[in-house]
Amino acid sequence: MPFSFCTFAVMSNIKPSLAKGTRDFSPQEMVKRNYIFDTIKKVFKKYGYAEIQTPSMENLSTLTGKYGDEGDKLIFKILNSGDYLSKANANHLSAMNSNALISSISEKALRYDLTVPFARYVVMHQNDIALPFKRFQVQPVWRADRPQKGRYREFYQCDVDVVGSESLLNEAEFVLIYQEALSNLGMTDFTIKINNRKILSGIAEIIGKPELIVDMTVAIDKLDKIGFEGVTKELIERGFTEQDIDKLKPVILLQGTNEEKLSSLKQVLSASATGLKGIEEIETVFSYVAGLLSDSKLKKPDLELDITLARGLNYYTGCIYEVKTNEAAMGSIGGGGRYDDLTGMFGLKGLTGVGISFGADRIYDVMQEVNLFPESAAAGTKVLISNFDREAELYALPLLQQLREAGVAAELYPSSAKLKKQMSYADDKSIPYVVLIGSDEIQSGILTLKNMHTGEQEKLSKDAIVDLLKAQQ
């Protein structure tokens, strides 16, 4: 890390700032973020998923064209190194065409999501991986979106997918992964919504507008926000007739238990083989969930069939999920679904996949709002040993090391300082215990252990202090 000192002087008046839309994470925030990621990852592993990582930078050609034109614009491109202008396309340059010029001055770009890199990974490593391939991936992605509250240019995605298995057991297990991971985080009131693309196709079929399935689902997906009237208006704008809407209405406004909804849908969709297949898939998923939970201590999930759920429909081919918390006014905290032909974009056809993701930033906000982070998720240093003079410092050194060898995070205040300063250091770092060592303590071998929460002080031997703090780990 060769800083040149001359530069220091030149730079010294620059007040540093963060790049727009990015965040630092403090120790307190990191502990909480790690708590979320660790909890979720542990569940992924129990369900047989293994972690992979892909590079932050991909070839621009790997990413371009996968996210639509709007998406392409939001990809952060990396300027080629060296004399990049020497290879710049002269026509685009003289035309000052920023967009067209990109491909000749930028070869690499930052990952926009984890899905396309995963598809690339599967294709490149197809000879090394055993199918079904169950992987999870928790890494940052970057988007040149306009930053706003809750939307950042760098944020983590937390994806879990299986490719190469058509079994609906996977779909059922994702319901349980949501249930278990969110429960383990302390959430008690959330709904796992499920739908199936084939049901939506069936509905578009029976109203005789199969070609308008995307328009239909984009509209009904907004039912929550704009109500049935709003949906009606949008459907008409998108080419549906009043008659179509009459047929759609009972389906869109379907109420009741999952069983009741399925039973109604079976009648409505009786003429659509695709629609009936979708219903059968949902029923199979429900029966797998019931089987898995038949002898389980896990709380039954609040699993709701919601036929208005669409989520970027083009992409999904079977089941679709979305998770909503009811504990805070927050949108979706997770979603996913089945997609066929994930790797087709890279020339490997016919691989089906299904996966979900967790919205870690939103989960963080909910947990913060509802106060779900446990005390232990703030655990840093457990004990600070005070340092009043050279003699006490020398006396403290072996104790310091014994504490650490017992697995206790421990610090010795690194220089002799006033009690107040050392106590305030312990407070700032939320260190729960302080060992006080004065000349009395050194003589008697009986030290003072102060509990920073209660203010209580106890007289204890070195060994007793080590044992007491070790027992609390």
Place this chain on the structure above:
Amino acid sequence: MPFSFCTFAVMSNIKPSLAKGTRDFSPQEMVKRNYIFDTIKKVFKKYGYAEIQTPSMENLSTLTGKYGDEGDKLIFKILNSGDYLSKANANHLSAMNSNALISSISEKALRYDLTVPFARYVVMHQNDIALPFKRFQVQPVWRADRPQKGRYREFYQCDVDVVGSESLLNEAEFVLIYQEALSNLGMTDFTIKINNRKILSGIAEIIGKPELIVDMTVAIDKLDKIGFEGVTKELIERGFTEQDIDKLKPVILLQGTNEEKLSSLKQVLSASATGLKGIEEIETVFSYVAGLLSDSKLKKPDLELDITLARGLNYYTGCIYEVKTNEAAMGSIGGGGRYDDLTGMFGLKGLTGVGISFGADRIYDVMQEVNLFPESAAAGTKVLISNFDREAELYALPLLQQLREAGVAAELYPSSAKLKKQMSYADDKSIPYVVLIGSDEIQSGILTLKNMHTGEQEKLSKDAIVDLLKAQQ
């Protein structure tokens, strides 16, 4: 993740590849990498260090000028979004001056190391952090270096630093952090080398060439590689006389124990107050290390005073470290030192810091070569339940969930398939146990547990299987 299907067809013939100098990490590699990071982080925490993270992207102005001209060239710059050419400097553009144009078409860049972002962090959050501030940070950095064996364009740095404390206790604790972390990783034969910038200054002083300290240290730093003759040649090229070298020789070739070296150096440097201060600092560090270890089970570190050690000397002002493994032909696996005025580049003067880093990629290579990764560092799914037909599948579901609730990573093969296929899946994923469920098993309730290592099969009840596998966690 809105893929547009039309694009799939267009892209389908593109064979994907990794961006040059970057790597994918497979499940097997991730488990090993996490083992290294987790082991090291655990030690950091025990010593009272807390984790922070900074964004991957920094303002280009935050990074420029901190790493010298060569370093600046190796920083990956991010092209501005939108119509970036509209703000491009017209003069630089018409002159086709790639380098000068950068600042008008790129505002952001990828992190080049963790030190400058840490300095920025400290300055920006100076009112929120308690000094001394003990932080660690494990994140990737990016450099546009020419890729070669062992050198990547994206790699992790693993840094631990304290700012705002002059105490040499910190220096001593870093020796123990190296010792404990590397020992916990299973390394048994490594040397922690230590030196002090003030000793090097003292040596330059006593030969009457204080202004040539950088030249002197750059030359003697190469002793290992080019021998004393090579060093002599380089010193002469760098402006030293034969007489200077005569004075330097006994110092450079200093042999013996640390005590013997210190005793010789005291005589040589008796006329240099700076040199003597450096010796005193080293002695203090040694005495802290001895104090910390006086009642410890930790193996004594192989700590060696090496006055040829320099490591980017401009940067360091006090102690300097480097760790070398003797188990494999590998360079340094870690290094660091004390630097004054870390945050001066951002206008906050007078903050001293000291820190070390671990070369995680090299540690990985050593551990791989010497076979130090424990079996448990390959632990993924513990048990696969076979799936031969619908009846067995249904029977397996509650067991699958019981295993997971007991903390056992478990999978049910997601569809009925031939035994061979399921066994080969278990083999590929190194799953140590398979539960076989056939119609006999379902009738008797006594299942077959196959140990995939030994090939042995045992007949056990469901509960016994759960207990057995749970006990192995």
